[in-house]
Amino acid sequence: MIARRDLAVRVAARSDLSPTCFRLTLAAQEPLDASPGQFGMLSCGEGFDPLLRRAFSLAGVSRQGDTTEVELLIKEVGKGTTLLRHFALGSDLRLLAPLGNGFSLDAGPHRLALVAGGIGLPPVLFAAEVLAARSTGFDLYLGATSAVELLELTRCGRATSRAGGELVLTTDDGSRGERGFVTAALARRLSEGRAYSRVLACGPTPMLAALTLLARGHGLDAELSLEEPMACGVGVCLGCVVKLADGRYVPTCKEGPVFRTSELAPGWWT
Amino acid sequence: MIARRDLAVRVAARSDLSPTCFRLTLAAQEPLDASPGQFGMLSCGEGFDPLLRRAFSLAGVSRQGDTTEVELLIKEVGKGTTLLRHFALGSDLRLLAPLGNGFSLDAGPHRLALVAGGIGLPPVLFAAEVLAARSTGFDLYLGATSAVELLELTRCGRATSRAGGELVLTTDDGSRGERGFVTAALARRLSEGRAYSRVLACGPTPMLAALTLLARGHGLDAELSLEEPMACGVGVCLGCVVKLADGRYVPTCKEGPVFRTSELAPGWWT
């Protein structure tokens, strides 16, 4: 296990990626080793409201001299994420990371299919950039509600072309790329006979549910990064459980957040 | 009564005045008429922790074009004031003001004695600058624990000299001005025969208690700006009461915060 740390971090940079999403760069003075699919629990201020930290997948970690830069891609959906969008640069926060288990990045006989829906992009982008650097081949499927919500297209494109793969864009409203859900785009290519070694995915639960069925239908191995409300992020509160195939409830923060669809109970999302 | 407003204000400027105190300049797009001794209830953020607004005496109000600038002098003592010290410039807050009744600024046969202890300065400074502009004479007594905590000395000196009065500085540790309490400096001059029409004062409760006894001893009229924990600032919660000479408890936010010592119950501070 990579050593967890409760890092003192500073808000080093922030930039808007879409009307609802932004990139937050956090700087720490300690090293952080993390792999794609792992996440961190980030404090959202000093007071007791909000009380709990928020979970964010790591979108990238890099070392600049003595400073570690951690990148998060965040969608503003409520109290905590609104605060994060408005903290002054230089504000001090805490990030407990890396937590959980990431994607397995082994290459296989075929390419990998990386699938991201909306703000599910961060761990998938992290995976894409690591895979590209290792020259492991993949296609990247990126879906969003509309064109403006397709995030980090330049980086997605660069990583995918380095990996010699296809970048497939979809939007629900057809304003960019193929119209419809990202899972449908994947389904089309699968039924056209495209073969993948494995699917790595993150996105809203209905998308991951659809993907579970799709993977099952094609006998495909898929790894999903799940999202459950979390209090502790370290397996002690038992708030964030998912049901496994063997009937056990396990904390997604500790045993996941990435699970193979074969481990999960058939209707894990209900 | 001057019209109360719940002003949308923006943090326009902030500067440190001492290791513990800072000046906060708030900008509003509405006019605000206020007189020295009146105060405002300032929100300290959006969440529910801290829950209540904080009371601050107005240290000055000016109009720059369409913008009203409200000045506060604040001592960092707890959760709310720490937040106020760290909000980004441009942050949006709300200020309910002007509240309560200020000092009476009428000139009399003699000069006025303005007395401020520590962070009791803001309403006294506001009064000093208004009185100086009207050429009403006063001496200004300013006390603090030590030299570095004597705030806004330049403005205090300018206003006092415009009013043809004396600026008397005291520090508890003698690091600047006369050593000892500011009330002792006043007492010395009173017993040397200096005559005042009235005392206007703000500061910690022990200082105001001492002043009450001093004023009574010299048959002097004194107006004190009191501090009680406040929830509403507008007289509805009845949290901030003080006992009057007639035995009634009245809310300091509405009937005060400035009271004449003659109105107050003899041992109002106990």
Added chain:
Amino acid sequence: MSVRLNTTVGGLALANPIMAASGTYGYGLDLLEFCPPERLGAFVTKGLSPRPRAGNPVPRIVETAAGMINAIGLQNIGVEAFCRDALPLLRQRGPVVAVNVFGERMDEYVEVIERCEREDGIAAYELNVSCPNVTAGGIEFGHDPRPLERLTGMCRAATRRQLWVKLSPNAPDLVETARAAVSGGADALTLINTLRAIAIDAERRRPVLATGCGGLSGPAIKPIALRMVWEVHKALPAVPVVGIGGVESGRDIVEFLLAGASAVQVGTAIFRDPGAPLRILSELERFCAEHGVAEVRELVGVLEWH
């Protein structure tokens, strides 16, 4: 979409479901420029006793995490001064007035009501039963079902106006006290009053408040208040409930309505924002419009339990 905001509490029709709570809105005339009483469904006065009361020494209030504790000690101007000084001005504006009533003995409650019965412009009485019953050794009226039933019955006999009983969340058995109030003749139940609490000053090794204990209010207690409203509504579905406790937004109002409240009071929020009740009303209206709720009353008690 235009939303019908009106509701009823027992026999009382209200233009909207939002009230200002007792002890947080004075006698209705303090916040005219931010929240005039006639724009509210109703407002509840500060608790009135037969004679003026000075209340407790200070400190009377202390902030806690997302809440505050108060021990005002029921300071009030007395029913006579209310009827003489405040009521005529209120009558000119025409709000729905509920008088919050308390006493140290049962007959004091009746005394307040009888004085008010001589006046027009009062729609309801809300009995604050979280007061020590001096003749019963200081146990709160609201803690023991039998005396509570008797108290409610005595007040019932004194008026044909609406009678609400404001329950204490500190009572041993909430549903039993609710039943007692109803069988004593209450038209509706208000819940909850503040939760008994202490703040301690670690420096001085004393309670912060002069009286030691006080009552906790504000967002901190909302989850407990919602649970209690739901419990009482489930046990006594025919009894109208006025919900209260930590309401800060239109969404909070919806939550209380879903849990079974026919109307909702806003208390501590007024201290944060003197215009809170009206802001919350417009948030409620917007919520309903955005969610296809044509009438606020549709929401009452329709929480789906699993």
Added chain:
Amino acid sequence: MSVRLNTTVGGLALANPIMAASGTYGYGLDLLEFCPPERLGAFVTKGLSPRPRAGNPVPRIVETAAGMINAIGLQNIGVEAFCRDALPLLRQRGPVVAVNVFGERMDEYVEVIERCEREDGIAAYELNVSCPNVTAGGIEFGHDPRPLERLTGMCRAATRRQLWVKLSPNAPDLVETARAAVSGGADALTLINTLRAIAIDAERRRPVLATGCGGLSGPAIKPIALRMVWEVHKALPAVPVVGIGGVESGRDIVEFLLAGASAVQVGTAIFRDPGAPLRILSELERFCAEHGVAEVRELVGVLEWH
């Protein structure tokens, strides 16, 4: 100034007064790099039942203002797995272990204790009596003094180790239940467990949590917990109390000690900060040093009431 941090709870000597609370620290081995159990006065395990339990469906937790509601449903690995897998590792480190015990029937509590009696390295049992008593129609054990006394007596008969009863703040009469636990043989009382509460999802018109109700914890409840600790301490001054509820700082510990707690547990704070108990311990030490408190035990129960 060096501060003596040690304390005792009943017959148990502790190196310092800070414990990790049940349900917030796993089985003591999850946070080794942030807060090793042997540095604490003691830690309390997640509640153990005779057999493993799967717990409730999700959502199990929801944040509220300065608090959270949980309905974990007492998921646990069962006493057997605890004794087999966790306890040997714990014994190597040497913390003071308190096992939190619950069951659906009285004999299940005894079953857990009996299994643990076969093991070294357990100092105390803490009975979680906020569980529905299946044989008594689902009323919580902690709500009714007589069954509580009997349950405590049965557990008392099963062990000579320290026996703590963790009281429910939802009980009709806190002091009566406290008395019942003591006369059943409890060495100390832990209070408080979580307050029953609901969060409502206004969009879905349902409770947020899958089970509907849950338990409120965190800073929001601290003023209520302090009041309850003080009430029980005043009524039963000779009975050791372990205080708990919303502790986030060393100053909070001092407040609980002043109110009468001999030791204090830290729960929800661990979710915000995995090192919270140790941070709080060092804050406590600093507070004492700065305030001339040579021994933490001086503080217990010395709150000056007016």
